[in-house]
Amino acid sequence: MSTTTPEPTTAVGKAADWADTRMGASKLVREFGRKIFPSHWSFMLGEVSLYSFIIVVLTGTYLTFFFYPAMGELHYDGPYVPLQGVEMSQAYQSTLYISFELRGGLLIRQMHHWGALLFVAAVSIHMLRVFFTGAFRRPRELNWLVGVGLLALSWAAGFTGYSLPDDLLSGNGLRIIDGIIKAIPLVGTYISFFLFGGEFPGIDIISRLYTLHIMIIPAAIIALIAIHLIFVVVHKHTQWPQAGNTERNVVGEPVLPTFAAKGGGFFFLVFALIAGLSAFFQINPVWNYGPYDPSPVSAGTQPDWYIGWADGILRIAPGWMEFYIFGWPISMNILVAVIIMVGVLVGMAVWPFFEAWVAKDNREHHVLDRPRNAPTRTAVGVAFVVWYLVMWAGASGDLIAVFFHMSLNDMIYIFRFLFFFGPIIAYIVTKRICLGLQRKDREVALHxxxxxxxxxxxxxxxxxxxxxxxxxxxxxxxxxxxPEYVPAQADENGKISTAEKWRGRFSKFFFEDRVAxxxxxxxxxxxxxxxxxxxxxxxxxxxxxxxxxxxxx
Amino acid sequence: MALAVLLLLGLLLTGGAYAMFTNSASANAQQVSAQDIAEGEKLFVANCATCHGMNAEGSENGPSLIGVGAAAVDFQVGTGRMPLQMHGPQAARKAPQFNEEETAQLAAYVASLAPGPAIPDDEYLDPALGDPAAGGGLFRTNCAMCHNVVGSGGALTRGKYAPSLSGVSERHIYEAMQTGPQNMPKFNDASLTPEEKRDIIAYLDEINTMTAPGGFKLGSLGPVAEGLFIWFFGLGAVIGLTVWLSARAK
Known part of the structure; x- marks a missing residue:
């Protein structure tokens, strides 16, 4: 068999050959172009995260050309009448300049903000998909960890951006962060003074957040995205259980031409969606809020949605959680927000290893679980979602109270009740629904x-x-x-270790109720x-x- | 003889009340007559006395109105809050039950009981004479914590609330600041001068008549409305797109 390649004759062929002999592109195309991606709508949610991130980077780059991350004071003399002559920082003034005077500035600013909200929403829903289908199992545990890191970074990216315009809303948000930091025992005040360059608000925080927001956090996100995507290529994509799909194959569409064309088109659809939203719907009208001043606080002051649950914890935590040790206050009513947020991230990171340990399951999984076929995992997931929703809604208790003619106090009591009992109810209901669906599947398969x-x-x-x-x-x-319930096993010495006893208990919790x-x-x-x-x-x-x-x- | 004494007494009473009113009311542009006061008293007895007492002295169900002045009556009755529809944490704004004339008569009657804040002069109500930027600063410091930075309203404790300020007339805004209706604190002329109140009116007029620069305002409620919007409409549209793109030809 001859291996000599024919000389190219056309202009395109010659150009392609020139490039190929210098970059080895054909090898890449042969390898990567033949990667197979299964097609399902839920597999495209991660793509949405990536695309909205790209859009946020593009629009954010434009904004950096015109934004002054500085807190020097000046008097506004721009076109927005209700602020003319008002003293404000350069950061706020340049945000108003971008919004009212810069060509296309407001549209780009709104795209940046809507895109950021969509980015974190897409990351969240992508993670939920991965969780509920068991796509985090071996060999993808590390990629799940990368995803948890990306989630935390997306919160950080969002919050640092929310704080930059130095308007009343973002300053109130920073004040809460300052309070949370100061609630940390012993070192809190030192950390706060270190971060703000003195007593809050100081004159340094905007430029410091700016460095984090446009350089350090995006760089970390890009690095993790690269690792995330390399892992996807290495592990290959998971697929739904259906005839012909096994643990050893991947059934779907090749990257070239189908998947790449669809993905490229999808990018522009997401771009169009964000541009459309930004053209018609106002977001974060900073001119409404006025310049930051530590004394006023507006009704309805809330963070962007992804920090909302932390705000909700602060709103529903009772004041008596603060106590004193030798005269030193321990503000557990504030710290509880940090403890829960860190706890949730740790819990997410540990989950794949925990589940594998409980089930004694060290096999590779490339075929996904339908959520009903893992009833306990699905129920735990839904319980978490409900818990999150309660905390999230807690941040908007004042608005809910006004719109539904409820008492704000009653809203807090309702959220406190649901904080504890909502997840339990959700767990029980979801598990029964899953088992019921499994029995129905069984019935349908039989008859x-x-x-x-x-x-x-x-x-x-x-x-x-x-x-x-x-x-x-x-x-x-x-x-x-x-999987079936595997009771605690004795080791070679005939002893059952404490850890193994616990594993047995968890195994019972997970797999006792089961439809075979x-x-x-x-x-x-x-x-x-x-x-x-x-x-x-x-x-x-x-x-x-x-x-x-x-x-x- | 008895008839003559009664007549004299009646004349003395109405005349005395009239004299008292003309002495105390100073800045009120509208002239009120003794007849207005008498008509106002009739309306009061028929519609308000159940809670506020036959002589506006108050009862278990309603506060005394002696000394609240014409401004308080003009606000409460003119915005439909009074007469109260039902007892609750707070009287809600509704279509006014009395017309302008009846409202003025009621105000005249209550003002005749004791001196109190009068209905403001028009010169303090004209947004064109105020400074919206100064008013914005005053609004953020004094009003925004309950009413929201652009007056969209907000919650207070136990079912009370600060209502939205859009569509409220200049006169009612002024009177609300001056008399502190419902759960609102009073901002008398020492804490906010009439000129400062006018600046606040100018600020509210400016933001309420302005076209939103960025598109639909989503209620000007801030990040909660934006978050709900991106989850329901943004993410909803995205999921629609993913389903469309991954659909197979049938």
Whole structure:
């Protein structure tokens, strides 16, 4: 077989050959272009995070050309009448300049802000997808950790940006951060003075946040995104359980041409969406808030949505949680927000290892779990989501109270109750729903789909016609992993360690309630049973004897 | 003879009340007559006395109105808050039950009981004479903590609230500051001079008549409205796109 490549003759061919002989592009294209990506809507949520991040970087770069991250005082003399002559910082003045005087400035600023909100929302919902489908399991635990890091960085990126305009809203937000830092025992005040360059608010914080916001945090995000994507290529993409999908293959579309074209198009759709939102819907109207001044606070002062849950914790935490040790205040009512946020991040990071330990499951998983087929994990996930929602809604208790004519005090009591009991209720309800869905799947796999057609037999008996599933649909319902409860095991010395006892307890918690997948014998028995009764239809919907008459029973 | 004494007494009473009113009311542009006061008293007895008492002395269900002045009546009745629809944490704004004339008569009657803040002069109500930038600063310091920086309103404790300030007339804004209705503190002329009150009116007029520069305002409620919007409409649209892109030809 000849391996000599023919000389290119066309202009494009020559250019491609020139590039290829210098960069080895064809090798890359051959390797990467043949990567397979399964197609499902939920697999595109990570893409949305990436695309909105790119849009935020592009628009943010434009904003850096015109924004002055400085706190020198001046008097506003721009076109916005209600602020003319008002003393303000250069940061706030330049934000107003971008909004009212710079060509396209307001649109870009709104794209930057809407894009940032969408970025964190997409990251969050992408993580939920990964969690509920079990895509974090071996070999993807490290990539899940990278994702947790990206989530935390996206909060940091958002919050530092929220604080930059130096308007009343962002200054109130920083004041809360200052309070949280000062609540840290012993070192809090020192850290606060170090961060703000003296007593809050000082004159340094905006330029310091600016360095974090435009350099350090984005650089860290880009580095982690690169690792994240390399891992995706190394591990290959997960896929849903369906006929033909196994742990050893990936069924889907190749990067070139299909996936790349779709992905590229999708980028522009997301871009168009953010541009459209920004053209029609106002976001963070900084001119409304006025310059930062530590004395006023506006009603309805809230952080952007992704910090909302921390704000909610502060709002619903009771004041008696603050106590004194030898005259030193320990402000647990404030610190609890930090403890919960750090706790949630640690819990997320540990979860894949915890679950593998409990289930004694060290296998590779490339086929996803349908959420119902991992009832305990799904229930824990939903319980967490409800818990998060309660804290999140806690931040908007004042607005909810006004709009629904409730008492603000009652809202706080309701949120305190739901903070503890909401997740428990959600856990129980979700687990029952999952198990119910599993039983329904089992029923459908055994007896086929209910058609709603009732037949009356000659001797008067009524039967309901069931339509058997085609094998492709049946696969999804019967081919899944269902780990069993593994009690604590003794080691080689015949002793059961404390850790193993705990593992046994968790295993019971996870896997005691279980709907086993159908065995082959059950399936065959059911088919024989159905044949015997003959009360199901063939794929055309005709009765089995083809005469339009029901079979004798 | 008895009739003559009664007549004299009546004349003395109405005349005395009139004299008292003309002595105490100074800046009130609208002239009120003894007849207005008498009509106002009739309206008061028929509509207000149940809670405020036959002589406006107050009862378990309503405060005394002696000394609250014409401004308080003009605000409470003119914005429909009084007569009260039902007892609750706070009287809600609703369509006024009395017309301008009846409101003025009620105000005249209450003002005749004792000196109190009068209905403000028009010169303190004209936004064109005020400084919206100065008013914005005063508003953020004195009003925004309850009413929100652009007057969208906000919650207070136990079901009370600071209402939205859009669509409130200049006169009612002034009177609210001056008399502190419902749960609002009073801002008398020593804490906010009439000129400063006019600056606040100018600020509210400016922001309420301005076209939002950035598009639909989403209620000017800040990040909560924006967050809900991005989750429901932004992310909703994104998920719609993903479903569309991953749909298979059938």
């Amino acid at each position: 086929g789909r209910e058609t709603g057609r009732i037949l009356r037999l000659p001797h008067g008996e009524f039967i309901e016609v069931h339509e058997p599933l085609d094998p492709h649909s049946a696969w999804r319902l019967v081919a899944f992993d269902s 997948p159908l065995s082959k014998a059950e399936l065959e028995a059911a088919h024989a049973h159905n044949e015997g009764h003959g009360h199901h239809l063939d794929s055309e919907g005709n009765d089995q004897d083809g005469q339009g008459r029901p079979l004798p029973h």
